[in-house]
Amino acid sequence: MNSENMNKDEMNQQTAGGPENEAPETVNEANGVNAAEQSQAETQESAAAENGSAPENAGEAGEQNGGAREEKKGFFKKKKDPRDEKIEELTDRVKRQMAEFENFRKRTEKEKSTMYEMGARDIIERILPVVDNFERGLASIPEEAKATPFADGMEKIYKQFQKTLEEAGVKAIEAVGQEFDPNFHNAVMHVDDENLGENVVAEELLKGYTYRDTVVRHSMVKVAN
Template structure:
């Protein structure tokens, strides 16, 4: 039994020696470590928040850039379409100025005469008139068909209404002034009489 008592005492001494050899942490050191951990955690939270903020700003900037890029592409397309239209209809103002001269040619060519000199002058005028029409056709000008066609307010301007049994309702009976189109754009609508 003495031996057992000695063994127990030696075991207790060894344990006490081991405990003495371990560094003892006092409460102050544990508090410092805890404060450092809290501070690290706070810094980490601040860094994460800053990263989220920067990511949001980056996404907003990318969205703005994409919108600006789309706006610029739309602008380029509009400018190209405007340039194409300007090229396509470049002669419109000149043609509009020439149309009254064409009307006067047509009126002059309707004159009937027996005088040879007047006939030769009219033939010369008719040649000039045809050349003028050919030049206009090369630019894409064409006369609008009106008589016998259904009235179309985009092509015709009704100045009179008549009652004629030979025509159906809303059909052009007579053309008072020719209308012209430049390619697909109406330069001047036909002035017409329309059946009721």
């Protein structure tokens, strides 16, 4: 009887002690699950934070790379090949020399033309008195002698002489009947003539000439009042 009671008590103690022995393991398992969940959550938050900061870091890295490229580009852009610099220097020198030569050529041509005209004017001025004497000689021939071969030959020579002067650019200035122009006429006398208007050339005393539209000798004239 006593042994049966003792067995029952032992069984009851074992039954009662079972849960107590198992409780720590259950708590540890629960804590492990919570810790794993917390760790997973922290990992997810860290990953999210890293993902959020990644674009910013990428943008900063892109700006840095872009700045480096611009700096590198600017560095290489400023640097110049010495050969290119020498080519530019020689090209500029050639252009300057060509411009100087062109200016020299134009100046020389102008001086040459001026000297030619001055020489031509000098020769024409020396020839004009000969022309004047030729005209005076023809004017002194009597009317009855103008039909002679001599007078006719002299007239032809005079006309040929005048044609040669005109081809060279020498032309006689028109005077009689023209309005007095101080640029072409030199008034040496004034006359009263009712048939002519005021300030009109009445008579030409010495013929004037131009060379290439420049007056070589003014006409000496009488002007009506």
